[in-house]
Amino acid sequence: MKHDTIKASLSFKNYRSDYANDWCAGCGDHGILRALQKALADLGLARDQTAVFGGIGCSGKTPYYLNTCGIHTLHGRVLSFAAGAKLANPALNVIAVGGDGDGLSIGGGHFVNSGRRNLDMLYIMFNNGVYGLTKGQPAPTLRIGERTKSMAHSNIQGYVNPVALALVSGYTWIGRGYAYDVPALSVLISAAMRHPGMAFLDVLQPCPKYNDLHTKDWYAGKLYSLQEDGYQALISADTDVAMIQQVYNQAMARAQECEERIAVGVFLHDVSRPDFQTQLQAMQSAYGDSTPCRQPVTDANGRSMVDISPLLEELKVR
Amino acid sequence: MNQDPDNLAWRIGGPQGGGINRIARLFARACASLGAEVICRREYHSNIMGRHSYNDVLMASSPLSCHRESTDVLVSFDAETLCRHAQSVTASGMILYSDHDADIQLDQLPYLDERLRDHISARLSSKRLPPSTQGLLQMVGQRGVTAIGVPYQRLLSEIGEELGLPKKRVSATLNMLAVAISAALLKMSEPQLLNAMETTFVDKAEIIRMNRQVVVNAYQYVLEHLEQPSVSMPSNRSSGRRLLLNATQSVALGKLAAGMGFQSYYPISPATDESTYLEAHAEIRLTNGDAVGPLVLQVEDELAAINMASGAALTGARCATATSGPGFSLMAEGLGWAGMNEVPLVVTLYQRGGPSTGMPTRTDQADLLFALHAGHGEFPRIVLASGDVASCFNDAAQAFDYAERYQMPVIHMLDKALTSTLQTVPVFQMPNRRIERGELGAAHAQGIERFALTPSGLSPRPLLGQVAGQHWSTGVEHSEQGQVTEDPVLRERMMEKRAQKLALAAAEIPLSEQFEVLGDERAAFTVFTWGSNKGAVLDAIRRLSTAGIRARLVQLRLLWPFPTEAVRQLLETAAPSVIIECSYSAQLDLLFQQQIGAGCDHQVVKYSGRPISGEALVAALQSIQAGEAESRIVLRNPYE
Numbered sequence: 027m028k029h030d031t032i033k034a035s036l037s038f039k040n041y042r043s044d045y046a047n048d049w050c051a052g053c054g055d056h057g058i059l060r061a062l063q064k065a066l067a068d069l070g071l072a073r074d075q076t077a078v079f080g081g082i083g084c085s086g087k088t089p090y091y092l093n094t095c096g097i098h099t100l101h102g103r104v105l106s107f108a109a110g111a112k113l114a115n116p117a118l119n120v121i122a123v124g125g126d127g128d129g130l131s132i133g134g135g136h137f138v139n140s141g142r143r144n145l146d147m148l149y150i151m152f153n154n155g156v157y158g159l160t161k162g163q164p165a166p167t168l169r170i171g172e173r174t175k176s177m178a179h180s181n182i183q184g185y186v187n188p189v190a191l192a193l194v195s196g197y198t199w200i201g202r203g204y205a206y207d208v209p210a211l212s213v214l215i216s217a218a219m220r221h222p223g224m225a226f227l228d229v230l231q232p233c234p235k236y237n238d239l240h241t242k243d244w245y246a247g248k249l250y251s252l253q254e255d256g257y258q259a260l261i262s263a264d265t266d267v268a269m270i271q272q273v274y275n276q277a278m279a280r281a282q283e284c285e286e287r288i289a290v291g292v293f294l295h296d297v298s299r300p301d302f303q304t305q306l307q308a309m310q311s312a313y314g315d316s317t318p319c320r321q322p323v324t325d326a327n328g329r330s331m332v333d334i335s336p337l338l339e340e341l342k343v344r
Numbered sequence: 345m346n347q348d349p350d351n352l353a354w355r356i357g358g359p360q361g362g363g364i365n366r367i368a369r370l371f372a373r374a375c376a377s378l379g380a381e382v383i384c385r386r387e388y389h390s391n392i393m394g395r396h397s398y399n400d401v402l403m404a405s406s407p408l409s410c411h412r413e414s415t416d417v418l419v420s421f422d423a424e425t426l427c428r429h430a431q432s433v434t435a436s437g438m439i440l441y442s443d444h445d446a447d448i449q450l451d452q453l454p455y456l457d458e459r460l461r462d463h464i465s466a467r468l469s470s471k472r473l474p475p476s477t478q479g480l481l482q483m484v485g486q487r488g489v490t491a492i493g494v495p496y497q498r499l500l501s502e503i504g505e506e507l508g509l510p511k512k513r514v515s516a517t518l519n520m521l522a523v524a525i526s527a528a529l530l531k532m533s534e535p536q537l538l539n540a541m542e543t544t545f546v547d548k549a550e551i552i553r554m555n556r557q558v559v560v561n562a563y564q565y566v567l568e569h570l571e572q573p574s575v576s577m578p579s580n581r582s583s584g585r586r587l588l589l590n591a592t593q594s595v596a597l598g599k600l601a602a603g604m605g606f607q608s609y610y611p612i613s614p615a616t617d618e619s620t621y622l623e624a625h626a627e628i629r630l631t632n633g634d635a636v637g638p639l640v641l642q643v644e645d646e647l648a649a650i651n652m653a654s655g656a657a658l659t660g661a662r663c664a665t666a667t668s669g670p671g672f673s674l675m676a677e678g679l680g681w682a683g684m685n686e687v688p689l690v691v692t693l694y695q696r697g698g699p700s701t702g703m704p705t706r707t708d709q710a711d712l713l714f715a716l717h718a719g720h721g722e723f724p725r726i727v728l729a730s731g732d733v734a735s736c737f738n739d740a741a742q743a744f745d746y747a748e749r750y751q752m753p754v755i756h757m758l759d760k761a762l763t764s765t766l767q768t769v770p771v772f773q774m775p776n777r778r779i780e781r782g783e784l785g786a787a788h789a790q791g792i793e794r795f796a797l798t799p800s801g802l803s804p805r806p807l808l809g810q811v812a813g814q815h816w817s818t819g820v821e822h823s824e825q826g827q828v829t830e831d832p833v834l835r836e837r838m839m840e841k842r843a844q845k846l847a848l849a850a851a852e853i854p855l856s857e858q859f860e861v862l863g864d865e866r867a868a869f870t871v872f873t874w875g876s877n878k879g880a881v882l883d884a885i886r887r888l889s890t891a892g893i894r895a896r897l898v899q900l901r902l903l904w905p906f907p908t909e910a911v912r913q914l915l916e917t918a919a920p921s922v923i924i925e926c927s928y929s930a931q932l933d934l935l936f937q938q939q940i941g942a943g944c945d946h947q948v949v950k951y952s953g954r955p956i957s958g959e960a961l962v963a964a965l966q967s968i969q970a971g972e973a974e975s976r977i978v979l980r981n982p983y984e
Contacts, residue, residue: 074810074811077809090827094814095808097808098828099651099819100677102647103647103677106643107651108655110606110657110658111655112655113639114605118659118809135647312636313637316634316637319659324781330774330779331603331632332602332630336629338597342587344377
């Protein structure tokens, strides 16, 4: 998030749209939505300068319930649409949201490559272990051998740990939250938005309808805060190589805890690496002043303003 | 086969990765510098090193529209080139080959297709000649072709000695040596060749120094050892300022001229060249001196490519992606999202041989119906196709105008043959028309309805990041506000609104932008085609006119919305009518039948992955005109 964003003085209620919400009662999505609304208000983000992109599935409907620009995209492709908008208009505050199936299965390629790109935006994964909207098939976050109530057989495919995958993919801010702890989640969203690079927030959430294994009761007593545990996530420009290695090793170890103890909080906060647009501007200096959405196209008479004559000169027969 | 009186065809062939393409461009540039008009064809394998590739440079004193399948000069670096091309050399033509290749057995050539080896062996056997390059050279010699075995290795050793460099170092100049020898034989002026060489290798002083010596020695060798051949360069000179470029460059320049702000792409043959040219030339100036530049970005796959471009277009930037068949297949879902959300998006589609991986570096026009229908459900799109290198410039620019005016995806189709055609064309002028930006950022108050129902079907287009422009977009069927609806009546209205925009485009786009009638406009003999066949048909019509046969060409540019009524009228006055297409099923004819209820009398198709030439087409058209042809003619050439 850039610091020059137009500030708006709004309460979290101003970020609610009046579109009727059709999520199930008790769904973790409600908590994530509330946390998002609170974070947007806390950050004072202008609604017309904030774009929330959704994938496909229950979580993908989030943009309709937010009173910001909202774009409901395609299954697995939410990060591509969001990245396009951010690249074309870097002043925009961009948030992508989607489910664990959307981001790790059908959209797995974009998940990895978005980490590589390190664009200044936030991706929130609604992680409930199942495909809810299609009635409970296993998502790639469901462990091998597990069987939720609508599955015909136990899961025989292994699982992907989203935080671990984000770590090796290059995301520079990585956090995990819990959908039913709205205050803590909203703090994590704000922190992720303030990070000048690609942030990934894994949000654990029960699906009361289809995931009868990872319920509110299952999570009870397992979650602990990394930061309260003294965990150090920061990598700054002067962090030495050994320390960087230690942070990554620790983050990987903590990410893997997923049975008796589950860590929430900030796993990685790496401000040592330039974000994509900083690198882009270094390579292509005109990008800074003439971002794609601001590139002049016509003069007052509606004619092209581009001078291609130097390029024609190169191609001329001499 | 004899040399065409008004042009000269020169061909160079050898293993891929050996700089054949670069040296052919150098030779073409030298010919153009001398005042010749040139058109160059490039054929290559999907391979980095070793497989056969060749380039043709056809030169004339007046503008050319099409390559030739025969050649007057063949410059060969290996025995495989002799096998593939010796029989395409015209009777008065010549072959320059390496003396090392004078007697190579055909079964020693690992990359020579078995089918072609058997074909040549059988021909040699029928003439009681051995299955070797020696037999082959004897066979073409019987037709009058002059074959000259050049001692390239000895000449390279001499050049090395004169430069004080080891032979291994100077062996990289083999291409230049061969070109210089053929240039000297064709009486090309030595300074012009040197000039083209120095332009090609600018900033590479060591290569220029070596090549200078190569040129001097080559001209000396020709003077001392070889007789002047009967083929010669066209003598008249073109005047006027010209460009030498290919279709990918032409498209790229059109996009820049149109003010494109963003292009995302994934590497794929033969589309990549456009994006890499744009990346290398992305920093440009406005007429007021300000530096600008589109963001051209390589992304992880074609799904990301089209969807990023859509996302970027929501901010108001003029956006595009460029791809080929397999990539376009992956883009189908994203195309539908752009259609549903009325996103102005340009997809440049460079067709190649399909299906599946197909023939990545060969040409095809079999994606016509796919481009018209790609994506599930029904949504409007505009499909236009360019017919030649020069028109790609304006077409690429105007695609953005159509996209923004009608708020829908525009598919701009080319094919591999056009992509790799390098040609002299008059210097481009900036399009002399107002750029159309449609309802972009339309003035509005709070409560904007992005998908407002209007008589034209066009709605206001607020942008992401526009002050007070907050709005929703969605791939789900939606209300005027862009929120989900499954209401049957609203669904109907939205379907009708989107369809209405296509009707508007069909009504507004002038006929002159829908198709061209070329050749003899009053002739009844009518050839319908689209894409790069334009040049072949024009060449064939020119050849027919010398035989007293008059014909006209209807070159379709706008393929969707289809110019149904206008084409119906042309078809009704056509006798006979012919469809020309590089595909198996003549998809344009299928489209005629769908739209008009009638197809053409004849279909001339080619689906070997190689382009149609005027030289081959003229015979087919003559037989059609004489009433002797079958309804379906397949053009074939076993040596291409």
